[in-house]
Amino acid sequence: MAIPLTAGPPATASTRLMWAILGLVLLADALDMIDATVTNIAAPTIAAELHGGEDLIKWLGSAYMLAMGVLLVVGGRLGDKYGQRRLFLIGMTGFTIASTVAGLSPDPALLVIARGAQGAFGALLIPQGMAIMTRTFSRDMLAKAFGIFGPLLGVASVGGPILAGFVIDADIAGLSWRPIFLVNLVLGVLGLALAVRLLPHDEGDASIRVDGVGSGLLAAAMFGLLFGLVEGSGSGWPAGAVLSVVVGLVFLTAFARRQITAADPLLKPSLLRNRGFGSGLLVGLIVFAATTGLVYVLSLFMQQGLHASARDASLGLLPMTVGIIVAAGACMALIKRMGRTLILIGLAVILAGCGWLLVLVMASGTDLSLWDLAPAVFLTGLGMGTCYGTIFDVAIGDIHPDEAGSASGSLSAIQQLAAGAGSAAVTSIFFRSTGSGLGHAMTTSLIVVVVLTAVTVPAVMLMPRRAPQGLQH
Template sequence: MTDTPTSTETTTAPTTTPTASPRAAWLTLIVVLLADAMDLMDATITNVAAPSIVQDLGVGDDVIPWLGAAYALALGSLLVLGGRLGDRFGQRRTFLVGLIGFMAGSALAGLAPTAGALIAARVVQGTFGALLIPQGMAIMAATFSKPMLRTAFAVFAPMLGVFAVAGPIVGGLLIDADLFGLAWRPIFLMNVVLGGIALVLALRHLPAVPPHRSVRIDARGSALLGTALFGLLFGLLTGASQGWGPVTIASTLLGGALLAAFAIRQVRTPDPLLPRQLLANRGFTSGLVVGLCVFAGFSGLMYVISLFFQLGLGYTPTQASLNLIPLTIGIIAGSGIANALILSLGRRVVLLGMLTTLLGTGVLLLIVLTAGLEATWWQNLIATSIIGTAAGISFNSVFNTALGNVQPEEAGSASGSLSAIQQVANGIGSALVTTIFLGNLAAGTIPAMTITLVIILVMAATCLLALPLLPRTAVMLED
């Protein structure tokens, strides 16, 4: 979850002369915003919906981590590949295929009769989302004039922040509204409506960019990465929740081996998913490590806060979503702070974000330990506002600082890699942290929340160790 343009640079679009008129530019922007709204809301919408989903489907809490992880891992592991497919076969065509597939996956999720079918549908959503998301901004970059592109970014970046945190809020309101007696299902079915509007506009107004036939695609590397991530996460999740038996150990070891095979292939193949010169850039690779830690920590923390509100404090989905609004406001405020300071302070803004993270998590831990299940709305407001501000500062500053030493011709691949890391981290973080919380829930909500928050504090403190390796200066993605 971020309010930086996560879809802008997953691909290097072929050079064309900007031709879009102002009217076409705004219509294209609307289409891209609708696509990103569906993606970002779906990445977080199960944060509030998870308890209602497992109760309605009659399954155990061990399903909860997979509701978000299945989507994020499919999207993150295929995002860079999706950008390359757009270059190879044309961004407009790939966008339309991704949009139709995403709508189909959303319909399958909304109509899923079982938890297994729902998780499979979430994988379908993430897979087609990886085709959809990289294309919109690539089209804009190739067809808009520079002033139009600047204007688009000025609108686009803040809206991404709103979409990213709107998921749980919209989800809570829809569940309690119980539209047509469908309970949680409209949180996915609404994508069919939004996607239908986007599809009509895209067919009529989305400009085409000529395909770049010389682009080569490393399908084997993509398969290795996706399988490795699934193996690792499956092993870690099942091991944490059900114990370390032969299957979980084998899955984890296989995932690690496949990840090593992927790394070897990236060194040897003539067409790696990530340019080798980027891996040799210490500042950028440090940014990947810090980004993985930051995004995993925040995605897990935000998921667990929502679960604590419902399973611990007894909030309804609507009450939980309303209590997350300060988090939303904090993210927007934190993004503004980061944007104002990043060029002058560089990586010190990342430090500010991490220190604010420690403060916010510490305040929430203090509230849990002192007020427990009697925590009031204003106490939650203080903690979530600080955490949201920390998230806004951290998300923006990590992206912009990691690109500080990257050459202009490498910026597209670098930004795409950061976006993919973000999605993978969202899946890993939300899944692992939630598993820890749910695994300790038998001892009581307060002990479970305490252990989880301590682990989050350790993760945030660990991130501090890598900060001196980041580039001192930063760039602004909007430029």
């Protein structure tokens, strides 16, 4: 996410302290990134051992991302009101406890609840790090910090699935998948100790109001839409699923109205009237949903269709992650000059990669190796990285500086919600199609991803032509 460099005041911390705080913030963000992706590989093993079936696979990632997305904007506001240091400590503590509960869960229900709690506390934790750095770092240090954020978090995104694959394969102390969550107990305690020692004290601003009604409406809307989408796509759209979607849309409409009438809205009304920003939200929502769903079903196809182990499947997805990192890094130098053209290029590359995968699966079904898939997987990753590194930067190209905070929080929340919806919905479509074979299920899923990606092209043309000046990743 691009951050205005003009936000930071003069430095109030020594250079050594600033680097230490940066390390702590990176640790917190890495925990989030790893736990957001770790179930991409681990889900089939977890579902098999806890007898959770397809429903558990669908909700392992979605519960985390839904809670994170719904509360992310609120988390930032709470930090402003009560102090970033206090919210950081609360978030880290809750995340550590929830991770421990997830690792010790004896049944699917408790595990899904723990995953939701991880996402909720993560939403309190993650916004505080950026706010603390913006408030205490010098402009030069802030530029250095944001310059290394992308690559290091890219490594964390690689680390999640690879960690899961190797931990499950190692079967440490006979615990199978559980250490992928229990490791957070060690990292979380370390993070808490560092936070208590390093983070500057701040009292917050008691005059800031948090729109509880708006937050509740957004939560109800997202849950209704996601639950209906998951259950409907997986079971032929029964009446309950359709009703859930309708109720979600009603709450979403009420939320939009609340943003116009509330004294302190979560989302500035002017953003809702900004065509370029709204188009960026739509493009981001669909692209993140489609591509996150693709990653999930690719993992399932590799493990269930190609009979790859969890470790081999994690390595099978590695070309995609490498492609994401390479493309995102290249876009840092190109975004100001090429703007939305980069998004169109990224969408074209995603379509080419998915088309290549589609041809392979239609021709050979499950008679494929991970090496056969690797070039197409890498190409798809290049397209994803190009879009990930540009959509949201371009979306804020013509907003007013006063709207930057609200816009950034909204875009981050949309990314999390889209990832949750996409992983659940595309996975549901995959499972519903397995009756005709796993090759057919993968083919159907790829067609859905291709269609979703293609329909975003007209919306890209409504986005701002350029990203705003004065931004640094």
